Amino acid sequence: MSxxxxxxxxxxxxxxxxxxxxxxxxxxxxxxxxxxxFINESPSLVTNEVLLSEINSIGQLSLIxxxxxxxxxxxxxxxxxxxxxxxxxxxxxxxxxxGKGNLDYKLNVESDDEVGRVSLAFNQMAENLKKxxxxxxxxxxxxxRRSKVEFLLLKRTKELEQLSTTLTEEKKMREAQRNALNxxxxxxxxxxxxxxxxxxxPFVKISKYTEKELLGQDHRIINSxxxxxxxxxxxxxxxxxxxxxxxxxRNRAKDxxxxxxxxxxGPILDDEHKVMGYISIRFIITDRKQLEKSxxxxxxxxxxxxxxxxxxxxxxxxxxxVASHDLQEPLRMVNSYVKLLEEEYKGKLDKEADKYIxxxxxxxxxxxxxINDLLAFSRVGSQRKExxxxxxxxxxxxxxxxxxxxxxxxxxxxxxxxLPTIMSDELQVRQLFQNLIGNAIKFKxxxxxxxxxxxxxxxxxxxxxxxxxxxxIDLKQSDRIFVIFQRLHSRDKYPGTGIGLAISxxxxxxxxxxxxxxxxxxxxxxxxxxxxxxxxDKYE
Amino acid sequence: xxxxxxxxxxxxxxxxxxVVLTRKALEKSKxxxxxxxxxxxxxxxxxxxxxxxxxxxxxxxLVLLDLNLPNKGGLDVLLEIKEVDELKQIPVVxxxxxxxxxxxxxxxxxxxxxxxxxxxxxxxxxxxxxxIEGFWFSIVMLPPx
Numbered sequence: 220m221s222x223x224x225x226x227x228x229x230x231x232x233x234x235x236x237x238x239x240x241x242x243x244x245x246x247x248x249x250x251x252x253x254x255x256x257f258i259n260e261s262p263s264l265v266t267n268e269v270l271l272s273e274i275n276s277i278g279q280l281s282l283i284x285x286x287x288x289x290x291x292x293x294x295x296x297x298x299x300x301x302x303x304x305x306x307x308x309x310x311x312x313x314x315x316x317x318g319k320g321n322l323d324y325k326l327n328v329e330s331d332d333e334v335g336r337v338s339l340a341f342n343q344m345a346e347n348l349k350k351x352x353x354x355x356x357x358x359x360x361x362x363x364r365r366s367k368v369e370f371l372l373l374k375r376t377k378e379l380e381q382l383s384t385t386l387t388e389e390k391k392m393r394e395a396q397r398n399a400l401n402x403x404x405x406x407x408x409x410x411x412x413x414x415x416x417x418x419x420x421p422f423v424k425i426s427k428y429t430e431k432e433l434l435g436q437d438h439r440i441i442n443s444x445x446x447x448x449x450x451x452x453x454x455x456x457x458x459x460x461x462x463x464x465x466x467x468x469r470n471r472a473k474d475x476x477x478x479x480x481x482x483x484x485g486p487i488l489d490d491e492h493k494v495m496g497y498i499s500i501r502f503i504i505t506d507r508k509q510l511e512k513s514x515x516x517x518x519x520x521x522x523x524x525x526x527x528x529x530x531x532x533x534x535x536x537x538x539x540x541v542a543s544h545d546l547q548e549p550l551r552m553v554n555s556y557v558k559l560l561e562e563e564y565k566g567k568l569d570k571e572a573d574k575y576i577x578x579x580x581x582x583x584x585x586x587x588x589x590i591n592d593l594l595a596f597s598r599v600g601s602q603r604k605e606x607x608x609x610x611x612x613x614x615x616x617x618x619x620x621x622x623x624x625x626x627x628x629x630x631x632x633x634x635x636x637x638l639p640t641i642m643s644d645e646l647q648v649r650q651l652f653q654n655l656i657g658n659a660i661k662f663k664x665x666x667x668x669x670x671x672x673x674x675x676x677x678x679x680x681x682x683x684x685x686x687x688x689x690x691x692i693d694l695k696q697s698d699r700i701f702v703i704f705q706r707l708h709s710r711d712k713y714p715g716t717g718i719g720l721a722i723s724x725x726x727x728x729x730x731x732x733x734x735x736x737x738x739x740x741x742x743x744x745x746x747x748x749x750x751x752x753x754x755x756d757k758y759e
Numbered sequence: 760x761x762x763x764x765x766x767x768x769x770x771x772x773x774x775x776x777x778v779v780l781t782r783k784a785l786e787k788s789k790x791x792x793x794x795x796x797x798x799x800x801x802x803x804x805x806x807x808x809x810x811x812x813x814x815x816x817x818x819x820x821l822v823l824l825d826l827n828l829p830n831k832g833g834l835d836v837l838l839e840i841k842e843v844d845e846l847k848q849i850p851v852v853x854x855x856x857x858x859x860x861x862x863x864x865x866x867x868x869x870x871x872x873x874x875x876x877x878x879x880x881x882x883x884x885x886x887x888x889x890x891i892e893g894f895w896f897s898i899v900m901l902p903p904x
Contacts, residue, residue, distance in 0.1 A: 548856050551879045552776045558881035559783065587879055 227296045238285050248277065306334035314341065322349035405480060405501040408487065413437040416496065425503060427473040438499075443471035454484065458497055461486050467504065479508040532600075539597035543590040550590060554583040589704070592718035596703060599647065599725045609645040611638035611652075611683075615672060618653055622660075629660050635672035639681055642753045647726045652685075654719040655746050659687035661713060664741065680732065680749040688743040697736055723748075765791045766896050769819035771803040771836065772796060772854075773828055777877070781823065781854075784888030790896045795819065800831025804839060807846055818904060819849065821895050824871075826855040826862055834865055841870040848902050852891055 313326040322345055326338040400406060405422035409415050415433050423430050426441050433440065446468065457464040463485035470478055480501035486494040557579040565573055615635055619626065626633065633656065641648070652672070659670045666688055673684040692700060692707065699705045703721035706713075727734040727748045738744040768785070772778050778796050785792055795816065797803045803824070806813040822840070826833035833853065840846045850872040855862070858876050866874050875891070878884045895901070 547879060551856065551877065551884075552774075554879060555780050555881035555884060556776070559780070562881075 227293075227300055231292065231296060233292075238288060241284060241288075242281060303334075306332075306338065310334060310338055310341065313338070317341075317345045317348070322352055400500070403502065405503070406498070407433075407438075407501075408496055408498045409437065410496045411494065413497070422501075425472060425478055426470070427476070432473075441470040441472065443469045443477055445469040445477075458484050458486060459494075461488075461494060467508070468501075469508075477505075478503055479505045536597045536600045539593055543593040543597065546590050547587075547594075550583065550586055554580075554587060557583055588716050592704075592716045592722075596718055596722050596725065599722055599729065604644045604647075604729060606642050606644055608640055609643045609648050610640045611648070611674075614638075614645070614649050614652060618649065618656065621653070622656065625657075625660055629663060629668055631660050631663070631668035631670060633670045633672070636674050638672070638674055638683075639676075641681060641750055643730055643750060644726075647729065648750075651723050651726045651748070654723045655685040658719060658746075659685060659689060659744070661715070662687070662689040662744070664688065664690045664743075676752070677749075680751045682747060682749050684745050684747050686743065686745040691740040691742050692736060692738040692744050693740055694736075694738060697738070700736070701734070765793055766821070766892075767817050767819040768792055768794045768821050768823060768892075769803065769806060770794055770796045770823045771798075771800070771828065771833065772823070772825045773798045774825070777825070780881070780884060781888055784885040785892065787885060788889050788892045790892050792892065792896075799829045800833065800836040802830075803828075803836050804831070807840065807849070820901060820904070821891075822849055822851045823854045823891070824851055826853060826857055826866075834862075834869060837866065837869045837871055850895060850899075850901065852895070854891075 309327060313324060316324050326342050401419050405425060406419040407415055407422050408417035415436055418430055418433050454464050463483055465483045468480050468482050470480060472478060481504045482499060482501045484497055484499040487496045487498050489495045557576060561576045561580060656670060660668050669688045671686045675682045696707055701720050701724040704717045706717040724734050730750050732749040732751060734748040736744055736746050770781055782794055785794055797806050805811050806816055809816055824833050824836060837851055840851055853866045853871045853874045854877060856877045863874050875887060878887055
């Protein structure tokens with residue numbers, strides 16, 4: 220129930236008291252009239268009608284009074300309630316308004332009563348509240364500022380932490396590096412005069428001196444005397460100029476053991492970049508040096524061997540030439556005299572003698588062939604190579620002329636690609652083609668020989684091929700065919716000494732080429748050989 | 760041309776085997792010949808000059824000269840023959856087993872009349888000797904002695 224209602228209600232209560240009193244008064248008045256009438260008992264004095272009208276008029280009057288006073292009291296009550304509730308209402312509004320945060324709002328203090336005092340107190344409170352709010356704002360701002368600072372601080376701290384981590388890692392790395400260096404390298408430091416002021420463990424260990432023995436000494440203590448004086452002069456002149464000297468030094472340990480070190484010596488600079496001493500880092504390379512030495516030795520050995528081989532090859536060739544040449548003379552005698560024997564005594568002795576003579580002649584003739592071939596073979600190597608422009612097509616045409624009879628006899632058909640002009644020993648290349656084409660005809664199968672001489676240019680060399688449709692070669696034998704006097708067939712079937720391909724191989728190799736075959740038994744063989752292209756070659 | 764006259768041949772050869780073979784070959788030839796053999800260079804020149812034990816020797820119509828000889832080599836003999844006016848017209852056939860190019864060149868430079876390598880085969884040898892004789896005594900005109 221609002222204050223206003225309570226007020227109106229209380230005022231109305233107050234108003235009822237006089238009304239009740241008035242009513243009582245009127246009622247009492249009315250009662251007196253009645254009593255007086257009864258007491259006088261004079262029927263003449265007051266009739267019933269008069270009494271009734273009297274009562275009615277009193278009743279009406281009191282009703283009017285009652286309503287008027289009720290109305291007046293209501294007006295008064297309402298206006299009084301108004302005077303009390305208006306400031307309260309204002310107070311309520313103000314409080315709500317201030318409560319919403321409008322601390323600058325001031326309540327209108329109209330009265331000096333409780334409401335006025337409450338308003339005043341409220342204004343005071345709002346004022347205080349405003350002050351407090353103002354300082355709260357300040358505080359918030361301060362808090363903001365501080366949190367920003369805190370954030371920055373945190374960030375910086377993190378950065379610092381990171382930096383510190385990095386620094387720690389770097390330190391760790393440096394330590395690891397130093398450890399690694401100490402594990403692998405000999406480190407020493409000297410002063411300007413070269414007196415040792417620091418040595419690490421590996422240095423001490425390999426030198427077999429104690430650290431105490433080394434400190435204060437110069438590096439001559441481990442000098443092996445291997446290097447000339449100028450070697451160290453050069454070292455000193457380099458490092459005293461502030462440069463780093465690098466080189467390999469052979470040192471001597473206390474017990475006389477020698478060890479090689481790959482050495483770098485450089486200056487240690489102070490803050491003003493002045494040389495204050497020298498640091499040397501050495502790696503033990505004794506094993507490598509030994510390896511180098513043995514490598515060098517074995518290289519030398521190889522060179523010597525190659526040289527010896529070359530000499531012995533030359534000697535062998537010379538020997539083959541001389542031997543076959545000198546063998547020719549007595550062989551000529553043997554051959555001549557068995558022939559003479561046969562000529563003059565055949566049929567004059569017995570049959571056995573004739574047979575023996577025949578064997579002797581056969582042997583002598585074969586030996587003559589072998590010696591001739593051996594001579595031809597050794598000539599390929601011993602004769603000076605005369606390199607000149609060689610038109611291979613022309614060579615083939617000439618060869619076909621030379622081999623005309625053989626070609627006709629065997630009904631061979633020989634074709635060839637357009638062949639290049641190469642730089643070579645013409646005579647030898649002619650012999651090479653002659654050997655290969657001769658072979659192709661000789662080892663023909665049942666078919667009519669078809670031979671093709673081809674050429675391809677591959678990188679820096681000509682790849683020639685001589686292809687036939689002959690009996691073919693078992694590839695298992697392909698290594699043997701190029702060896703001197705190696706034959707795959709009996710002499711009766713295919714005559715020859717087995718020199719042709721050996722000579723061919725030698726010719727190709729003398730021209731820095733390679734020779735090989737591709738073949739299928741019964742289907743033919745292709746001989747390939749390469750000749751490097753040198754300036755002057757041209758393809759036609 | 761030889762008109763059935765006996766021809767004198769000087770064979771300068773130290774190898775007895777070759778001497779026999781050459782004689783054998785010459786025997787088979789149609790030309791009548793007289794073969795005299797000396798075994799070294801010194802003797803060859805003695806013979807040609809008609810000195811010492813060869814004082815009665817007739818100057819040969821042809822010299823068959825080997826190059827590999829003891830004492831004085833074949834080329835030295837050749838050099839002297841071709842330098843001496845009274846000997847230089849005698850044809851000298853080099854008959855040797857050497858096939859060395861330098862021997863061939865040297866021989867011709869010293870005016871050898873021809874250079875022949877002894878064939879290894881006996882039949883060929885006989886043939887070659889016959890041909891030498893046939894050429895020099897049947898085809899070629901030689902100056903009078």
